[in-house]
Amino acid sequence: MSLRIVVCVKYVPDATGDRHFAEDLTVDRDDVDGLLSELDEYAVEQALQIKEAADDAEITVLTVGPEDANDAIRKALSMGADKGVHVEDEDLHGTDAVGTSLVLAKAIEKTGYDLVVCGMASTDGTMGVLPAMLAERLGVPQVTQLSEVSVEGGPNGTVKGRRDGDTATEQLEASLPAVVSVTDQSGEARYPSFKGIMAAKKKPVEELELDDLDIDADEVGLEGAWTKVEDATERPARTAGTIVKDEGEGAKQLAEFLAGQKFI
Amino acid sequence: MAEVLVYVDHVDGSVRKPTLELLTLARRIGDPVAVSLGNGAADTAATLAEHGAVKVLTADAAEFADYLVAPKVDALQAAVESVSAAGSLAAVLLPSSAEGKEIGARLAIRIGSGIITDAVDLEAGDEGPVATQSVFAASYTTKSRITKGTPVITVKPNSAPVEPAAAAGAVEELAVTVADSSKGTKVVSRTPRESTGRPDLTEAAIVVSGGRGVNGAENFPVIEALADSLGAAVGASRAAVDAGWYPHTNQVGQTGKSVSPQLYIAAGISGAIQHRAGMQTSKTIVAINKDEEAPIFELVDYGVVGDLFNVVPALTDEVKTRKG
Numbered sequence: 242m243s244l245r246i247v248v249c250v251k252y253v254p255d256a257t258g259d260r261h262f263a264e265d266l267t268v269d270r271d272d273v274d275g276l277l278s279e280l281d282e283y284a285v286e287q288a289l290q291i292k293e294a295a296d297d298a299e300i301t302v303l304t305v306g307p308e309d310a311n312d313a314i315r316k317a318l319s320m321g322a323d324k325g326v327h328v329e330d331e332d333l334h335g336t337d338a339v340g341t342s343l344v345l346a347k348a349i350e351k352t353g354y355d356l357v358v359c360g361m362a363s364t365d366g367t368m369g370v371l372p373a374m375l376a377e378r379l380g381v382p383q384v385t386q387l388s389e390v391s392v393e394g395g396p397n398g399t400v401k402g403r404r405d406g407d408t409a410t411e412q413l414e415a416s417l418p419a420v421v422s423v424t425d426q427s428g429e430a431r432y433p434s435f436k437g438i439m440a441a442k443k444k445p446v447e448e449l450e451l452d453d454l455d456i457d458a459d460e461v462g463l464e465g466a467w468t469k470v471e472d473a474t475e476r477p478a479r480t481a482g483t484i485v486k487d488e489g490e491g492a493k494q495l496a497e498f499l500a501g502q503k504f505i
Numbered sequence: 506m507a508e509v510l511v512y513v514d515h516v517d518g519s520v521r522k523p524t525l526e527l528l529t530l531a532r533r534i535g536d537p538v539a540v541s542l543g544n545g546a547a548d549t550a551a552t553l554a555e556h557g558a559v560k561v562l563t564a565d566a567a568e569f570a571d572y573l574v575a576p577k578v579d580a581l582q583a584a585v586e587s588v589s590a591a592g593s594l595a596a597v598l599l600p601s602s603a604e605g606k607e608i609g610a611r612l613a614i615r616i617g618s619g620i621i622t623d624a625v626d627l628e629a630g631d632e633g634p635v636a637t638q639s640v641f642a643a644s645y646t647t648k649s650r651i652t653k654g655t656p657v658i659t660v661k662p663n664s665a666p667v668e669p670a671a672a673a674g675a676v677e678e679l680a681v682t683v684a685d686s687s688k689g690t691k692v693v694s695r696t697p698r699e700s701t702g703r704p705d706l707t708e709a710a711i712v713v714s715g716g717r718g719v720n721g722a723e724n725f726p727v728i729e730a731l732a733d734s735l736g737a738a739v740g741a742s743r744a745a746v747d748a749g750w751y752p753h754t755n756q757v758g759q760t761g762k763s764v765s766p767q768l769y770i771a772a773g774i775s776g777a778i779q780h781r782a783g784m785q786t787s788k789t790i791v792a793i794n795k796d797e798e799a800p801i802f803e804l805v806d807y808g809v810v811g812d813l814f815n816v817v818p819a820l821t822d823e824v825k826t827r828k829g
Contacts, residue, residue: 256759256782257778261645262645280760338610338620339613361760367640368606368623370609370610370620372607373574373607374610374611374613376611377578377615383575383611383689383690384573385603401693406604406698407603408516408698410695411692411693411695412694412695413691413692414693416689426753467613467620467653467654468619468620468621468649469651469652470647471648473645473647474646475645479790479803479804479806482806482807483808484797484809485807485810486810486811487812487816491793491809492815492820492822492823493819494809495791495793495816496823498791499768
């Protein structure tokens with residue numbers, strides 16, 4: 242039996258661009274370039290490494306998002322994933338984390354899986370809650386925030402990993418099926434090769450709508466969201482501070498400033 | 506008055522500072538009821554009472570340490586059900602640590618609630634608590650609330666002052682049955698992080714960070730010396746961490762820790778968006794950099810254009826002298 246790996250990825254506005262809110266207080270995706278979330282590249286990379294170490298494995302890249310989100314799937318396919326699933330539906334606009342986890346969980350179940358691999362968070366919402374929500378919804382072990390991960394024994398095997406927490410480092414272990422998330426410390430993601438980019442164009446991407454997943458429109462979207470952004474204000478630019486050139490007195494001047502602010 | 510559940514982050518009974526900040530915020534919304542789990546849970550009660558907990562629900566079972574996250578969700582769910590049955594529950598607050606967010610996420614799904622993470626402020630509102638968040642690398646401030654279920658909100662460290670507010674802090678044992686399905690992820694071993702003796706990065710009032718300009722692991726003691734003179738935590742930019750000069754646990758930025766101290770000192774850090782995302786909400790920002798064009802100078806309250814190897818050691822001496 243083949244090890245079925247599903248990697249969840251997100252198409253996000255470029256973090257180095259000028260990101261804004263749209264009028265309905267959702268993320269404005271029109272005025273800034275989008276791309277595969279950098280933190281999800283690590284998930285794709287670890288899925289590829291797990292596949293390379295396994296006898297037989299297949300990687301499906303799953304995303305929920307607008308038409309352009311197909312770019313994120315193509316990027317992952319060009320890195321080496323085998324096929325894609327894109328859930329796209331106009332009723333999804335404005336869906337929050339709870340709703341997104343519902344859509345992802347249904348799509349993962351429909352696709353079939355032994356191992357779900359996620360990044361540690363998205364670079365736009367930065368919540369970092371999706372992997373835990375997926376484990377909860379799917380009713381399988383949560384093996385998250387890993388800086389090292391490995392799978393032994395195929396589809397009925399075990400996943401092991403190292404979680405570097407704030408106060409301790411933990412070695413974790415769970416039986417498959419399971420949901421894992423990996424951090425940016427898990428290993429640099431590979432660049433797509435020219436051959437990979439060409440091959441990706443021929444790889445299948447399945448398009449799904451909410452109906453295909455038996456999800457009602459009122460369970461998702463802006464109206465169905467479990468949270469509501471009531472107000473978004475651009476942070477005022479910081480007022481220009483004092484800048485001095487160090488000509489031997491820089492440290493003294495800085496110490497004077499810090500003392501004035503009662504830091505010393 | 507409605508009650509607010511506060512999830513207690515503690516290490517063997519010693520309560521971590523973000524939990525005390527949560528109690529300050531919880532008191533704005535209702536009566537704080539603390540939930541303290543695992544080894545040393547009962548030892549947290551006195552500190553929690555001093556900071557406003559009217560009740561402390563405790564549970565200690567081996568499962569909390571032996572399995573990842575899920576048993577704690579079972580316990581928090583039991584607390585939600587017990588408080589809801591007895592009265593009204595206004596919100597569940599957790600610290601915005603990796604684990605706090607994961608517990609909150611699973612709880613939200615289980616009890617059918619929305620979740621807000623990384624709040625930097627919280628106030629009572631007519632339709633439930635209103636959370637302030639800082640988003641898009643801190644270029645926007647949003648106000649949000651939860652529209653379904655009992656609000657589950659995680660709050661970043663340094664979002665509120667720690668305020669003494671004596672309350673009863675009555676200890677009650679919380680009855681928890683850890684489901685078999687919550688024992689899926691075994692914690693095979695746990696190695697506590699070695700203490701540096703410095704304050705925790707996300708909790709510190711002052712942070713001193715070094716970047717590419719530090720130019721090597723062997724030079725980081727220059728940064729550490731300034732940090733120690735100020736009683737500060739040490740941070741590092743992604744460039745410094747990727748180069749292997751300083752541990753990833755100290756990385757400040759989008760893919761590292763997000764800090765909001767009273768004072769942030771950036772030495773040899775240019776101030777790329779990736780770094781700014783993690784420190785832009787600091788109250789006072791100071792930078793030392795050779796390059797006067799460095800974007801970090803757009804953020805500073807005070808900047809010194811100069812060689813950090815001259816300025817930082819001299820500043821360390823100045824601080825020591827002034828502190829006597």
